[in-house]
Amino acid sequence: MKFKPRHLVFMIIVWSALQAQGSGWKSLSEDGLHDPANPAIELLQQPAEALSQLPPDTVGNRVLWNRALREQYIQPRTNIYPETKIEIIDMDIIMEKTGEMPLVLFPHRPHTEWLDCTNCHDKIFIEKVDANPVNMFAILSGQYCGQCHGAVAFPLTECNRCHSVPRSTFAGKPGVQSRTN
Amino acid sequence: MIQMIMLSTMNALNNIIGSGRRLLLIGLAGLGATGFSSGVSAEYADVVLNRLSDKNDVRPVIFPHWFHRIRFRCKVCHNELAFEMRAGANEITMGKIIDGQYCGLCHNNEVAWGVDNCSLCHSGKPGLKTGIRGSNQTGGPGRW
Numbered sequence: 001m002k003f004k005p006r007h008l009v010f011m012i013i014v015w016s017a018l019q020a021q022g023s024g025w026k027s028l029s030e031d032g033l034h035d036p037a038n039p040a041i042e043l044l045q046q047p048a049e050a051l052s053q054l055p056p057d058t059v060g061n062r063v064l065w066n067r068a069l070r071e072q073y074i075q076p077r078t079n080i081y082p083e084t085k086i087e088i089i090d091m092d093i094i095m096e097k098t099g100e101m102p103l104v105l106f107p108h109r110p111h112t113e114w115l116d117c118t119n120c121h122d123k124i125f126i127e128k129v130d131a132n133p134v135n136m137f138a139i140l141s142g143q144y145c146g147q148c149h150g151a152v153a154f155p156l157t158e159c160n161r162c163h164s165v166p167r168s169t170f171a172g173k174p175g176v177q178s179r180t181n
Numbered sequence: 182m183i184q185m186i187m188l189s190t191m192n193a194l195n196n197i198i199g200s201g202r203r204l205l206l207i208g209l210a211g212l213g214a215t216g217f218s219s220g221v222s223a224e225y226a227d228v229v230l231n232r233l234s235d236k237n238d239v240r241p242v243i244f245p246h247w248f249h250r251i252r253f254r255c256k257v258c259h260n261e262l263a264f265e266m267r268a269g270a271n272e273i274t275m276g277k278i279i280d281g282q283y284c285g286l287c288h289n290n291e292v293a294w295g296v297d298n299c300s301l302c303h304s305g306k307p308g309l310k311t312g313i314r315g316s317n318q319t320g321g322p323g324r325w
Binding site: 025026030031032033034035038039040041043044045047050051060061063065074076077078079080081084086113114115116118119147148151152155 | 222223224225226227229240243245246247248250251252253254255256257259260261262266286287292298300301303304305306307309313314315
């Protein structure tokens with residue numbers, strides 16, 4: 001039997017149900033990492049205090065970090081040394097080797113807001129469309145997109161945030177997308 | 182318990198879906214299961230640093246990504262300050278920090294409070310393993 005969209009929908013439902021169990025931010029003394037016997041724990045900020053002020057998400061830190069940045073809820077510094085060059089580019093790439101899943105849209109803009117080119121090129125991705133044998137198994141084991149997604153950026157359970165372009169409606173060519181706006 | 186439900190759901194799904202996607206689902210179930218079984222509910226992307234701490238009778242260090250990314254973009258640490266993007270990969274020692282390397286590039290009483298605040302950094306439970314923590318969805322990259 002073939003993998004059909006409704007199977008994916010079912011998977012997502014199962015996942016959301018499991019995720020709902022862990023909602024809310026744990027206090028530091030209950031997070032399983034911080035030692036409650038450390039008197040200085042009182043001085044550390046509780047995640048709920050800071051993160052509840054930011055645009056909410058359902059997974060990861062439960063923060064939509066890109067929105068928080070775009071709408072200036074947060075203004076993280078881009079550099080410490082004045083001479084450091086800051087480079088941000090606006091280039092979308094459509095990746096098509098997705099089996100029957102919707103195509104992947106990789107947006108450079110939000111990534112380069114946070115990251116430097118050298119964080120990805122050429123350590124994680126060779127700087128050329130289709131030059132990287134990316135597949136889901138490698139991603140799930142912490143390579144390519146999975147080096148950050150599932151570790152620091154939103155988790156890999158959010159299939160549709162990467163697989164965001166339905167095959168049926170995409171009429172253009174994969175690879176670098178030219179902008180009309 | 183949760184792992185059990187999760188794994189059996191995954192098995193059921195595998196049967197429905199067939200071999201093509203089986204590997205992928207096993208991968209996902211595996212990640213899900215490790216996430217749940219650790220019993221740790223730390224904030225997503227907290228890093229435990231314990232290459233040396235336990236051995237030297239201080240609490241392991243907990244580095245919170247959520248706290249720092251409100252103030253600094255990834256590129257500050259992972260490009261300008263050259264922190265390798267892999268838990269445990271940077272050979273951070275207390276001597277280097279005091280010399281102004283790694284955490285000491287900021288925790289120097291200039292960008293942020295200084296090294297004398299030992300227990301703000303050394304705040305973990307003894308015995309924790311070095312690594313990235315805190316996801317309740319995936320166990321994080323399995324490769325490391």
